[in-house]
Amino acid sequence: MITKKRNLFLYFVLFLILILSIVGHLFSGQIDISFSDYCDSIFHFDPENTNQLIAREFRIPRLSMAIIAGAGLSISGMLMQTLFNNPLAGPYVLGINSGSSLFVAFTMMTGISFFQSDFGIITSALIGALVFGFIILGFSIFVKSHISLLLIGLMLGSFTGALISVLQTFSSAQELKSFTIWTMGSLQHVQLSQLPIISIIFILGIGLSLFLIKPLNVLVLGEKSSEILGIHIKTIRIATISITAIFAGIITAFCGPIAFVGLAVPNIVRTVFKTQSHGKLIVGNILIGATFLVISDAIIQYLEQWIQLPINAFTSIIGAPLLILIVLKRLK
Amino acid sequence: MIRFNKCEIGYKSVLIRIPELNLIAGNIYALIGANGSGKSTLLNTIINKKSLLGGELFIDSKSHVTFSAKELAQKIAYVDSKFDGVEFLTVEEYISLGRTPYTDAFGRIGEKDNQAILKAIELLNLNSFKDKFTVNLSDGERQLVAIARALAQTTPIIVLDEPTAFLDYGNRIKLIHLLSKIALEEQKCIVFSSHDIDLCLDYKIQMLIVNQQNKTMELCPSDISKKEVLGIGFGIQ
Numbered sequence: 372m373i374t375k376k377r378n379l380f381l382y383f384v385l386f387l388i389l390i391l392s393i394v395g396h397l398f399s400g401q402i403d404i405s406f407s408d409y410c411d412s413i414f415h416f417d418p419e420n421t422n423q424l425i426a427r428e429f430r431i432p433r434l435s436m437a438i439i440a441g442a443g444l445s446i447s448g449m450l451m452q453t454l455f456n457n458p459l460a461g462p463y464v465l466g467i468n469s470g471s472s473l474f475v476a477f478t479m480m481t482g483i484s485f486f487q488s489d490f491g492i493i494t495s496a497l498i499g500a501l502v503f504g505f506i507i508l509g510f511s512i513f514v515k516s517h518i519s520l521l522l523i524g525l526m527l528g529s530f531t532g533a534l535i536s537v538l539q540t541f542s543s544a545q546e547l548k549s550f551t552i553w554t555m556g557s558l559q560h561v562q563l564s565q566l567p568i569i570s571i572i573f574i575l576g577i578g579l580s581l582f583l584i585k586p587l588n589v590l591v592l593g594e595k596s597s598e599i600l601g602i603h604i605k606t607i608r609i610a611t612i613s614i615t616a617i618f619a620g621i622i623t624a625f626c627g628p629i630a631f632v633g634l635a636v637p638n639i640v641r642t643v644f645k646t647q648s649h650g651k652l653i654v655g656n657i658l659i660g661a662t663f664l665v666i667s668d669a670i671i672q673y674l675e676q677w678i679q680l681p682i683n684a685f686t687s688i689i690g691a692p693l694l695i696l697i698v699l700k701r702l703k
Numbered sequence: 704m705i706r707f708n709k710c711e712i713g714y715k716s717v718l719i720r721i722p723e724l725n726l727i728a729g730n731i732y733a734l735i736g737a738n739g740s741g742k743s744t745l746l747n748t749i750i751n752k753k754s755l756l757g758g759e760l761f762i763d764s765k766s767h768v769t770f771s772a773k774e775l776a777q778k779i780a781y782v783d784s785k786f787d788g789v790e791f792l793t794v795e796e797y798i799s800l801g802r803t804p805y806t807d808a809f810g811r812i813g814e815k816d817n818q819a820i821l822k823a824i825e826l827l828n829l830n831s832f833k834d835k836f837t838v839n840l841s842d843g844e845r846q847l848v849a850i851a852r853a854l855a856q857t858t859p860i861i862v863l864d865e866p867t868a869f870l871d872y873g874n875r876i877k878l879i880h881l882l883s884k885i886a887l888e889e890q891k892c893i894v895f896s897s898h899d900i901d902l903c904l905d906y907k908i909q910m911l912i913v914n915q916q917n918k919t920m921e922l923c924p925s926d927i928s929k930k931e932v933l934g935i936g937f938g939i940q
Binding site for chain 2: 374582584591595598602603641646647648650
């Protein structure tokens with residue numbers, strides 16, 4: 372009972388922090404946009420008003436994307452960590468993002484116009500995420516050591532990095548430029564018109580992951596025990612990897628690779644909520660994941676008057692030391 | 704409850720033959736045999752993690768391969784020789800996982816599930832540490848908690864793989880006493896593998912001994928002598 376009250380209180384506090392960070396994000400840009408401009412840009416949009424235009428075309432999509440990407444990557448990290456029973460798992464370190472990058476690079480550099488469209492990029496990022504998801508799943512069945520699986524994931528990353536370099540030597544300056552910008556990772560490329568489709572896939576992903584709550588709760592006991600309790604382990608593996616790939620694929624398609632969020636946030640959530648109940652963990656990951664990326668992006672937005680920091684660089688600066696900390700603390 | 708009919712158990716070669724054997728509710732059976740005699744394989748066969756090489760095995764007079772994973776989980780609960788605990792998993796959360804074969808698609812705990820969980824906690828006197836994390840318990844406490852999880856599963860059969868292997872002598876006595884009590888009072892059929900021959904003799908537990916010579920399973924009466932057990936199971940005269 373005490374923990375129940377404690378968790379409700381935590382949800383409330385985290386929700387408040389999220390709201391505060393959203394407000395911070397809205398007012399951290401170079402151009403001051405008032406609250407009424409934001410309201411008007413949604414409800415009484417006037418295309419002649421520059422501030423409203425910036426709010427509608429840049430600020431709101433960027434903020435929405437920060438929320439979706441933070442929450443989505445964190446949930447997909449949590450799914451992978453439980454599936455592989457490995458606190459070091461995450462869509463980035465295990466190469467899911469690399470898969471998306473490789474397939475997007477392929478399609479961007481073929482020069483075929485279909486693949487340059489939104490639909491083309493989403494499809495190739497999703498397929499890339501799925502393919503690499505199943506590759507790592509295949510390895511995980513044979514490799515039981517946490518660190519070994521991490522190494523394989525990192526090697527997949529290096530391998531695809533090398534393939535992409537080879538591809539780049541064959542591509543034109545324009546293709547090279549657009550791909551390089553994409554790999555830096557950015558939340559500002561998303562347009563308002565793309566938000567509905569992203570939101571729908573995001574909500575679909577959350578809806579589907581609710582069906583994984585029960586099997587994941589059991590899966591923390593290990594695969595043998597779960598099977599004896601009547602869980603179909605093969606189905607759960609495939610479902611979990613597919614949902615992970617949906618989240619990671621769609622986010623990578625629009626924002627480029629964003630490192631370490633999916634690894635760091637689920638670990639923070641488990642430590643804060645002190646539970647293995649995945650229903651609570653999903654809510655925790657949405658709240659903390661969204662807050663984490665909104666604050667990160669607000670800082671980036673604020674720093675833009677001096678430097679242009681890619682979001683991927685920023686999350687790596689925070690995430691890489693955190694990964695080392697987790698290794699030191701939990702996997703000595 | 705569990706009926707073996709011309710069963711051949713093993714991996715590639717046959718390790719144990721059981722021509723005819725009937726295990727009944729309200730009884731507890733200790734599975735005795737030398738290392739490598741196939742005790743774990745037999746237990747894995749009962750829980751359908753390993754298929755029979757020949758013959759048929761019936762649970763409640765229904766062939767056990769016809770059960771779905773969920774149906775089987777409502778018939779047989781399994782306890783490993785060691786449960787290491789899981790970070791941030793509380794004792795109560797762990798015990799409630801025993802309800803997995805009964806809960807809905809989202810794993811929500813209903814009234815009936817709660818009763819089973821509470822009963823298991825009460826039966827094993829776990830009230831004082833139900834909010835503790837499973838990693839913070841001693842080996843003995845964790846083994847009790849694992850049995851509570853199996854009890855919450857409310858199955859007629861409980862199978863345990865060397866449940867006393869990692870316990871000190873005092874905890875071994877307590878555990879065997881407890882299992883005998885549960886079998887009798889809850890009318891369950893309990894099968895556990897063990898090397899604690901002396902304790903099983905003291906508590907007059909029926910033994911299933913894997914015969915060293917002809918690799919058949921023998922159901923021995925509870926008043927068997929230690930000399931006979933050693934002779935049949937380990938070839939020591």
